[in-house]
Amino acid sequence: MMTFDQNAFLIIFTASLIAISCGLLGVFMMLRKMSMTGDAISHAVLPGIVIGFFISGSQRGLEVIIGAGILGIFATLVIDWLRQKARVQLDASIGITFTLLFAIGIILINLLAYKVDLDQECVLYGEIAYLPIDLWISDSGFNFGPRITYLAILNLALVGTFISLLFKELTLTSFDENFSSVMGIPSKGINLALMSMVSYTTVSSFEAVGAILVVALLVVPPSTAFLWTKKLMPLIRLTCGLGIFIAISGYYLAYLVDSSIAGMMVAVSGILFLASVLIQGKKPKFTWELPWNKRRLALEDKQL
Amino acid sequence: MITQVDNPILEIHDLIVSYDQSPVLWNVDLSLPSGKLIGILGPNGAGKSTLIKAIMGLVTPSSGYVKVFDKTLEEVRSQISYVPQRESVDWNFPASVLDVVMMGTYGKLGLFKRPGKKEKDIALSCLDQVGMMSFVNRQISELSGGQQQRVFIARALAQEADLYLMDEPFAGVDMSTETAIFHLLKEMTAKGKTVIVVHHDIHSAMNYFDWIIMLNMHLVASGPNDQVMSEEMLRKTYGGKLNLLTKVTDLIKQKDFNPLKS
Numbered sequence A: 001m002m003t004f005d006q007n008a009f010l011i012i013f014t015a016s017l018i019a020i021s022c023g024l025l026g027v028f029m030m031l032r033k034m035s036m037t038g039d040a041i042s043h044a045v046l047p048g049i050v051i052g053f054f055i056s057g058s059q060r061g062l063e064v065i066i067g068a069g070i071l072g073i074f075a076t077l078v079i080d081w082l083r084q085k086a087r088v089q090l091d092a093s094i095g096i097t098f099t100l101l102f103a104i105g106i107i108l109i110n111l112l113a114y115k116v117d118l119d120q121e122c123v124l125y126g127e128i129a130y131l132p133i134d135l136w137i138s139d140s141g142f143n144f145g146p147r148i149t150y151l152a153i154l155n156l157a158l159v160g161t162f163i164s165l166l167f168k169e170l171t172l173t174s175f176d177e178n179f180s181s182v183m184g185i186p187s188k189g190i191n192l193a194l195m196s197m198v199s200y201t202t203v204s205s206f207e208a209v210g211a212i213l214v215v216a217l218l219v220v221p222p223s224t225a226f227l228w229t230k231k232l233m234p235l236i237r238l239t240c241g242l243g244i245f246i247a248i249s250g251y252y253l254a255y256l257v258d259s260s261i262a263g264m265m266v267a268v269s270g271i272l273f274l275a276s277v278l279i280q281g282k283k284p285k286f287t288w289e290l291p292w293n294k295r296r297l298a299l300e301d302k303q304l
Numbered sequence B: 001m002i003t004q005v006d007n008p009i010l011e012i013h014d015l016i017v018s019y020d021q022s023p024v025l026w027n028v029d030l031s032l033p034s035g036k037l038i039g040i041l042g043p044n045g046a047g048k049s050t051l052i053k054a055i056m057g058l059v060t061p062s063s064g065y066v067k068v069f070d071k072t073l074e075e076v077r078s079q080i081s082y083v084p085q086r087e088s089v090d091w092n093f094p095a096s097v098l099d100v101v102m103m104g105t106y107g108k109l110g111l112f113k114r115p116g117k118k119e120k121d122i123a124l125s126c127l128d129q130v131g132m133m134s135f136v137n138r139q140i141s142e143l144s145g146g147q148q149q150r151v152f153i154a155r156a157l158a159q160e161a162d163l164y165l166m167d168e169p170f171a172g173v174d175m176s177t178e179t180a181i182f183h184l185l186k187e188m189t190a191k192g193k194t195v196i197v198v199h200h201d202i203h204s205a206m207n208y209f210d211w212i213i214m215l216n217m218h219l220v221a222s223g224p225n226d227q228v229m230s231e232e233m234l235r236k237t238y239g240g241k242l243n244l245l246t247k248v249t250d251l252i253k254q255k256d257f258n259p260l261k262s
Helices: A003-031 A035-044 A046-056 A062-084 A090-111 A122-123 A128-133 A147-165 A167-177 A177-182 A187-230 A232-257 A261-280 A291-303 B048-055 B073-079 B097-107 B117-129 B147-155 B177-191 B202-206 B231-238 B240-251
Strands: A135-137 A142-145 B008-018 B022-032 B039-043 B065-068 B081-082 B163-167 B194-198 B213-216 B218-226
Touching: A003 A035, A003 A128, A003 A142, A003 A147, A003 A167, A003 A187, A003 A232, A003 A261, A035 A062, A035 A090, A035 A187, A046 A062, A046 A090, A046 A187, A046 B073, A062 A090, A122 B073, A128 A147, A128 A187, A128 A261, A135 A147, A135 B048, A135 B240, A142 A147, A147 A187, A147 B213, A167 A177, A167 A187, A167 B022, A177 A187, A177 B097, A177 B163, A187 A232, A232 A261, B008 B117, B022 B048, B022 B065, B039 B048, B039 B202, B048 B065, B048 B073, B048 B163, B048 B194, B065 B073, B073 B097, B081 B147, B081 B194, B097 B117, B097 B177, B117 B147, B147 B177, B177 B194, B177 B202, B213 B231, B218 B231
Parallel strands: B022 B218, B039 B194, B039 B213, B081 B163, B163 B194
Antiparallel strands: A135 A142, B008 B022, B008 B065, B213 B218
């Protein structure tokens, strides 16, 4: 059997990869004032996962990721449509859309229970501690190592490529969407591409950390980093650094008190954020009402 | 009083724009000459911003069309530049003055390409033109209103376009900045660029613009400044707002006497 140290390394390594992927996307979601859309997506993909699971018969099929991706984009479009055409407030349209889709997902799980062995608790909370025993074993019996670690590496590679390729477009459309449209940059397409990446990242990270930690990783590290810097590159670096720190400290604190690693990671990031608010709050030049609001919403979401 | 021109840089034909079934612009039909400094005047809610948004395709008209350089918008996008209202963006965004001005070059760069030295040089020379060289590395969250406006104008300059559309570039800007910006716009038109500005202040409009468009949901007037600027036209545009109208008449009377602006 594996030693404790090797397991600890694998868990921390995987959690860091997921935290960095989420943080990179989260920075742009925050700058677009769309952090809660990320939350909505992470819940709204549930029916897509169930249907993908039903079609492929496996939790690991490509159908699951495609189903989740479609639902993620669908949720984004519904939110946009409610806001622009039906004149519903943004927060209300987010609340309506994702709760409805999530509920449909839950009902589908119950209806298809005989066919779909999908644990609702696993979807919500995840269990990264089981990572070292969930191995990727080839047909010939060769053991490659933990499957979720490979998923996280692939996810970070794709997110990193996406952001470095579209860095200037993502920045411009986040700052001034109208201006980019006038210049002929497809701002709607770039927005949907970002939402697809968020959907994919959510699904890819589900088994390890669950829907709630994904939201926390999307929202909290970028908001915390934004309290410390007003420059984009340092903001992105600090967000990644915070992700790694949260993974390490979350793991060891959970080990100490024998509790959920995912839960402890969220708790650590929340405490870091509050500490940052208290320290930075003394400097009057920063407006920190915005991230504070997001944090409040994230807390409300956790009680859901 | 609507003057049409030959070989217009911009032609708007029977344009109707509505939000939620209620029309904001009615049958706007005009053509504009090139190389002029053009002002759009009108009361609040007259559809001034909507007009320039319709020109750039940011709002979809219910009927009518817009032609720029006698072509459709898609063909001439790179020749059109835009200065949005200052409040339309969040100035807390993590970017430096140089970052924002460089954004003006992104349209010509194309997808996936990173800006390099050439783009940086363009941005720096545009910042020089608006007198913001000493703020190059300043974060935009630390700028005053007038400085933010200059950054936006520098960003538009960096697009190296032929037609510039500016939405209220003088809102919340102090007198010296206003004069400096007007001089810059004059220089641009002297080089053959066409600049269209949504403007609020009737007095400065009389002094600076070559051509004036008056708008109050429908088009009241479009023509050379000296022909259009009359009490009758202003009454038609701002009509019903008595308080303002008296002010306007006063302004006309003291047309060339204003101790604050001399």
